[in-house]
Amino acid sequence: MVVMRKWVLAMSATLLLGAAAPSAPARAAFERGEAALSSGRLDEAASAYREALKDTPGYAAALNGLGSVLFRKGQVTEAIARFREATEADATLKMAFFNLGYAARKAGDAATAAQAYERYTQLEPNDADGYYGLGESYRQLGQKEKAIPAYQAYIAREKRPGEQVWVRKAREHLTAMGAQPQPVPASASVAAPAQAQASAPAAVSESRTAVAAATAEPERTPNSALAASRIRDGDALMKERRYREAAFAFLDASHADPGHVEALFKLGNALAVLGYYGQAVEKWERAARLTQDATIRQSAQDNVTRARAKMAQAGASPQAAQQPPGSGPVADTTRAQARRAYEQGVQRIGTRDYGGALTSLTQAIQLEPMLAVAYTARGSANIGLRRYAEAASDYQYAMELEPGSASPLYGLAESYRALGRNEEARSLYERYAASSATDVRAQLQEESRQKAAKLR
Template sequence: MLHKTVMLIALVPSLALAGPKEANEAFVKGQAAYKAKSYAEAERLFRKAVNEDSANAQFRLPLAKSMYKQKRYDEAIHELKQLIKIAPTMAAARYQMALVQRKAGMASPLPADQTAYLKEAVGFYKGYLAVEQQDPDGYYGLAETYRLLGEARLSISNYERYVELEKRPKEQKYVKKAKQKIADLKAALAGGVVAGQKPILSKAAAPYHRKIAAQSIVQGDSFRAAGNASMAADSYRDATLRDPKSLEAHFKLGGVLAETGDLKGAQTALLAANKLDPTSEPIKGNLKKVTETLAKVGEKKKEEESGDLATGLDLLSKSQFEQALISLAKAADAKPNHHAVHLALGTCQLAMDNRSGALKSYGRALVLRPDLSLAHFGLAEVYRLEGDRDRAKSHYNSYLASSGEDRNGAYDDQARNRLGVLGN
């Protein structure tokens, strides 16, 4: 059902361009990055747009989707909650929330968490379908969620509604899948396997579920052989949910997730496999590799973040402001609580006459480090240029009264001269 994701992102442009210029520019660049599957970069740009115009619902939806694409489900859920507060009638937000909750439930290793996420997904699918009653995707998603919860009859009725509504030629493969799932669920009901509507996630796998899990593994193997790692992962994950004791399913899920770069997911799957068989050398070997790679990725990320600040400062010293701005913006996204990053970013923005941006950056630096002398000086410069004499004088005086280690003799003289002109 990938077309729904594409459709939602495509709905945004015509509505989003009512925001500030900087926000719109970041939004457009974010769309390009998203289309290129550069989801981390897309997230950074969409976050910038949201920071510039936090009330614009159309900016926050793709931000959540970028997080979802990186499998950071809880963060995506948080953003979507904020979005729904801003735009409670936005059907697309409820659809996306339902999808993320369902995927979070499938990815969670704990049965209690799985059930909680999936029940939340049911509620959001129902909310979406109350508005979009003829959208087949909503029924398919709801059917999938009920199936994972073991609610066979409800799952069947929603699959049937999906089959009835789905007329798009490119989606007929899902119609075929839905019909097969209807047949499987009806067979299970006839055999009494799912009687009582007990969630399949929280009980030991019955023979039927072990059989279906085995079929999912075979299907995953086929997808993997065809180079479709994403579909393979979904199949293996389905197998682990149906049969939590399937060593093969957990092991293969860990392998394919590692191939796609989802190292945390791979580690979780391999830990589950290792718990089932602590003596397996292949499992221990793969788990060790994934854990070591995760550690290296973390170290590299720290180096890159430090490099962004160092590069930005170097470019700033050479008056290469546009290039410096790119590096410093990345550093600010990576280290939102680092006062030096925001101070440097404010200086760069002031040099480019982006006064509103400089005010935000200097202000943020001062919040993080109240004794930061140069932040007061920077704010004074901005207010002076804005013609706000009182605030400019206040910050020049705060700078001169400060005892921060970043005090500079040249700035001391400049601050006194400015105050003389302003009439302190």
């Protein structure tokens, strides 16, 4: 069993000359901010970052951290200002450029987003996520001559099995723009604006605090509280040696907050115990990219080394081939059990036995983790239980598994409306009303139009 070392969220940053060198008290305050943010304690994190900035004005990593807090609290304009200040304070602070691009794109400022993503892809030329954001920004600007090579660069770099849904989406955008989805070589660079072509100093370590955790799912809003709850469930299950159930608890946590380092690390642990070494390696490597804690990064690397050795011994097993749990090695009898549990869950929703439905649908997901309709149905059960954040997480993941399905759109709209996120709910209702997917229902389309109108 691969064991995680002591969980400490700290950060050691080396700053270039010209950037504000933090004092010892400022660094200590910054570290408190990082720890608080990782646990979802936003007010505490903001206070700590401001303390660091009061002691050392222009502390770029603290500005980036404060921007992340503001973004998560919905104060997007203020967040963009802090991210911009961080990039001006340290022109090599990679995640500040990523965050500025993401936040600006969400605010509808595609020009600022494109400029920020251009700089980020210069600093991190091998990170696929930056190119996806760059392609989206240029597409929104109507500059398809720049969007096309950005999407192609993304396709060339994106090798993570769990992110291939976004590769398909990028290919769809390329086809819509009349371009061949043939990717450019990963070593090639995307042409950047003239003002961004100047050579930059060598990159340095910086805070990996990110508004979207640098994931390839650009629309996801992290739910740290839900992630923390499911991590606690997973920890308890691991102690009871119920590793498969623990894996799904950690998987739920990573769905709730795709950039949650602890969720990713522990999901890797559970997958490794189950023999899915390739999947475990992916989770550990992703956790290592998202953290600045040297202990966590070294532990992840040690685990990757051990897992790769196990993969070499395993030969041509489905796990070694990086088949997602439930997609390759599941027997037909297991799939049949999953479908029965799904049908039972749907029936229980029909009788308003939402608690029983939740149990049946969770069983279906554990038996067949790629069964998108089970996530959609579990979202409905969660809505019946008024667990709207959990419902939103299920609907979002169902949309990742089946981007062409309409049912999760309506469910997610209902969840967001209950959570008071009316603008997002209205957009989703409108998308459902306009959808031509095979699972669209005419009655719900009419209801969607009415609900969207009320939210205007």
